Structures are given as C-alpha cells and as structure tokens.
Amino acid sequence: MAAAFKGLNSRLVHVGEKPDPATGAAIPPIYQTTTFAFPTNESMLDLMEGRTSGYIYTRYGNPNFTMAEAKIADLEGAESALVLASGMAATSTAIMALTRAGDHLLTHADIYGGSFGLFHEILPRFGVETDFVDMTDLGSVEQAIRSNTTVIFIETPSNPTLRVFNLQAIAEVAHRHGIRLVVDNTFATPYNQRPLDLGADVVVHSGTKYLNGHSDLMAGAIAGTAGYIAECVNVFRKLGGNLNGFDAWLLIRGMKTFGLRMRQHNESGQKVAEYLSTHPAVQCVHYPGLPTHPQHELARSQMSGFGGVMSVELRGGPQAVDRFLDSVQLFSRAVSLGSVESLITQPVAAVHYNVPASFRELGGITPSLVRISVGLEEIEDIVDDLARALERAG
Numbered sequence: 001m002a003a004a005f006k007g008l009n010s011r012l013v014h015v016g017e018k019p020d021p022a023t024g025a026a027i028p029p030i031y032q033t034t035t036f037a038f039p040t041n042e043s044m045l046d047l048m049e050g051r052t053s054g055y056i057y058t059r060y061g062n063p064n065f066t067m068a069e070a071k072i073a074d075l076e077g078a079e080s081a082l083v084l085a086s087g088m089a090a091t092s093t094a095i096m097a098l099t100r101a102g103d104h105l106l107t108h109a110d111i112y113g114g115s116f117g118l119f120h121e122i123l124p125r126f127g128v129e130t131d132f133v134d135m136t137d138l139g140s141v142e143q144a145i146r147s148n149t150t151v152i153f154i155e156t157p158s159n160p161t162l163r164v165f166n167l168q169a170i171a172e173v174a175h176r177h178g179i180r181l182v183v184d185n186t187f188a189t190p191y192n193q194r195p196l197d198l199g200a201d202v203v204v205h206s207g208t209k210y211l212n213g214h215s216d217l218m219a220g221a222i223a224g225t226a227g228y229i230a231e232c233v234n235v236f237r238k239l240g241g242n243l244n245g246f247d248a249w250l251l252i253r254g255m256k257t258f259g260l261r262m263r264q265h266n267e268s269g270q271k272v273a274e275y276l277s278t279h280p281a282v283q284c285v286h287y288p289g290l291p292t293h294p295q296h297e298l299a300r301s302q303m304s305g306f307g308g309v310m311s312v313e314l315r316g317g318p319q320a321v322d323r324f325l326d327s328v329q330l331f332s333r334a335v336s337l338g339s340v341e342s343l344i345t346q347p348v349a350a351v352h353y354n355v356p357a358s359f360r361e362l363g364g365i366t367p368s369l370v371r372i373s374v375g376l377e378e379i380e381d382i383v384d385d386l387a388r389a390l391e392r393a394g
Ligand SMILES: Cc1ncc(COP(=O)(O)O)c(C=O)c1O
Pocket: 086, 087, 088, 089, 112, 114, 115, 155, 159, 184, 186, 187, 205, 206, 207, 208, 209, 218, 219, 220, 336
C-alpha cells in the first residue's frame, strides 16, 4: 500500500509500516526482545530451513529492523537494505562481504578516520591491501587497478574536505575491470544523491548522522541487490554488529522527518557557506554548493542539494582555529554531523587524529581545517555565532 506513494515525504512516513495488527496502535511497537517464541518445535525448523519467514533472535533480525530497512531501501532505490549497529559496522560488513584474503582495494585518503583505519590498519591483517588514490583523477584510478582489485570504496562528498567524485565515471571504470563500487552516502544522503542510480553497486551509511538526525543513537545501513544483502546478513550474523529494537524504532521515527530536515539543512548550509566565503578570516570554504568549489559542476550534475556539512580553512592557522572553536556558543564543539544541532570540530584533533601525517597531507586535512555541521537552528543565530567567533579568532 505505502509503496504506491510517489512523494518522498509520504513514503518516509508510511513505507515499511502499518498499524499494529494486534492492538491497532498507529505507531508500531518497539520490539525490545532478544528472542522470539515458536508455537511448535516444527515451526522453528520450518523457519530455520527457510520454508516460512519470521524472527528467531534479534542478532538475526527484528521487526523494527525490517521497518527501517524497508525505508532505507526505498530511499536509495535498492532491492534490499540491512541496518546495523553503526556506520562502521555497515562499512566493515559491506567490505567483508565482498573481499577475500589476497584481494586489493582502492579508496582515497580523505575519508572518515574510522574507515581509513579499517582499510589501512585492520584489513591488511587479513591479507587485504588498500591503495589510496586521487579519485578526481580517473587516470590514477585506472593505473592503480591490479588484477586482484575487487572493490573501489569512495565517499562523495568526502570527509572532511568535501571533494566530489564522479560516480558514473568511476562506476564505469570499476565495472570495466569487474570491480564493485561501494559508496559511503552519509554526507550527501539519498535526499541529495542516489549512487545506485548512477551505477554504484553498494551504498553504506552512518545512520547516526542525517538519517536519524537527532544525535541520540548509533546506526548504520547497507543497501544493494537482494543477493548481496543476503551475503551481508550472513557475514554480520557472525560478526554480531546488530542494532537493537529501541534504536531501530528511534531511527524509523527520525527518518519520518528526514525530507523536511534535509530541505532545511540544504538551505541553511548554502547560506552559511556563502557567508563564510566572504569573511576575511576565512581562507577557503569547501562546500560543493559554491561555484568556487573545484567540482561544483559535477556536484550539480549528480546531487540535487549539498547538505549542511562544510569545512573551512582559517587564514590565522591552528591558533586561530583554537580561538574560533573556543568562542562559539550556539555550536557544540563535538564530533559527528547531520543533526538538528550545529556541531563544529577540528578534524586533526579528533576524527582524523589517528590518520598518519602523510595520508592527512595527501587528503588535504590540515591543522587549519575546521569542519562545520549546520543544524536546524534559525539561520540568523547560526551566522551570528560564527561571526562572533570569527571576530575573536582574528
Ligand atoms: C562519512 C562517514 N562514514 C562513516 C562513519 C562512521 O559512522 P558511525 O560513527 O555511525 O560508526 C562516519 C562517522 O562520522 C562518517 O562521517
């Protein structure tokens, strides 16, 4: 029934849900249970052997997960989706479902610090090597491909430098070599960009960010073909990175206003980026919605809006960054992004702290860089706070 709705906001409210058949409750209950009882022993075996469908144990699945998964698959235009305990659970499961010892992967240096650590530190222990290349240069991508390259992983826009990569062109290169393209769509969100429509094979998310949007839960998601998601389920049931009923229920609630929130994040993000780009204390603003962004035309062709996250480089260097961050009042000095409240952080001090200097340099992650996540407060208050803090930063 719900899938018949064309409008995004209608689908966000209704897809995957219907009033509770047991009580008529308009909002589905929270299935805060680890295990599910079976009427007979035989029915348990029927379920295990796939003759019937249902729930066994929350690490294997939960009705609240199913509802959230239906909404995410719909948002990304995917056959299927899987929700997990965090964005890192999603990325690690998505990659492990695609790789074997001896494989070679490609990604770029300016990715989320946790994902960097997975590729640079953890996967080599299991015989999977990764090269970090400039994804804006298709020639370098092509040159870095080896006979054992199986996955290209990109974030576009990238964290924290907001570089934009050509999804269609990279998908074309990947597929010509039999490689899968996995895209972290956390920054752009499916409101602004649908990588599967542009040729990507898999989308991963930190649902902790815009999908939930309220900084009150950790979640992750993978979207792709039904066959691939079945393999992710197989991997994750063994790794154990499952969500829980309550957080899945909160995620569903957060997603109902996702479209409205994103519309405002796009509008406020653009205004803040434009304001900052004229400020004398700011050397450079990295935001794909600005005509000065090196991939602005590409961003316009593959995104319908640019979100609320940007990064700025301050002319006064790291000391000015300290003064700037210590002077904000409305913004919270905190990692994370994509929430109703505005957040600000210096990537080298936290999110990218563990990324070695040579890779930071490769990714343009300097000590003068500040990442800003514009929330849903009134735009005048957001701009006033930044203006006051920039004046003190000097
Ligand atoms: C782009 C991106 N991907 C993945 C993650 C990891 O998500 P989580 O913190 O939910 O594990 C983050 C976290 O900040 C992120 O910014």
